């Protein structure tokens with residue numbers, strides 16, 4: 419689009435021409451001058467719409483699609499909300515099988531690696547031996563063994579969670595006196611601002627179109643900002659990049675069939691041009707869980723996955739957040 423000041427300078431130029439031609443105009447009768455200026459004004463009005471429709475402008479349907487998509491994405495309906503907080507805490511034991519690693523186990527239980535590490539005093543992402551017994555809570559948070567001198571206030575402060583939540587989660591009768599060596603669950607204690615990347619939603623990692631300015635694939639005359647990655651995926655299963663809540667499923671204009679997943683911490687991922695969606699709105703999904711099948715719906719030039727990562731309403735380059743390993 420042409421910036422507004424271009425139009426202003428156009429008007430300014432017209433005025434200065436009037437000035438320079440002052441002597442010429444002074445010889446013309448006043449009435450006639452008024453007619454000329456009216457005609458000039460009218461022709462300017464006729465020019466303006468053509469200016470705003472310059473060749474740099476993306477073509478309308480795509481602009482419309484983006485407006486529509488952004489409306490959905492920005493709406494609080496598609497925000498993350500915690501699963502029912504009243505869901506009772508359950509801790510199961512998992513015996514590590516040969517070939518399993520922390521990320522596989524975390525994925526299978528729909529919790530974070532931090533939760534497993536935090537609940538089992540694991541310090542790193544090291545190889546864990548088959549046969550190791552792990553405590554697996556059904557929510558994100560960590561299991562914490564009380565040491566002498568610990569108190570709930572201090573723990574809440576350290577892990578930046580509410581005291582009330584810790585008290586409620588553990589049914590503490592007297593939060594001032596929690597016995598040494600008793601194990602409490604600290605909900606949400608996983609430092610959620612530590613983003614360990616998003617999982618690739620596809621099997622392959624071949625990017626057919628990256629994030630940023632590009633030529634419109636339907637009309638190469640126009641430039642547009644591509645807000646996600648196009649990943650090669652011919653009708654294949656698509657996985658959730660990260661644990662979260664499905665907050666949108668269905669048709670999204672040029673994006674075809676789409677899914678939005680909201681993740682804790684203000685993140686969202688969008689999966690578009692899908693041929694089949696197998697999750698429903700409101701459902702919580704684990705990282706790596708199958709959510710849909712890629713396809714060619716909407717404005718798409720062939721089967722692929724259009725994938726976006728959004729943080730607090732702003733599109734990010736997904737490539738910088740996807741696991742590199």
Ligand SMILES: [Zn+2]
Pocket residue numbers: 627644646647648723724725
């Ligand atoms: Zn795309």
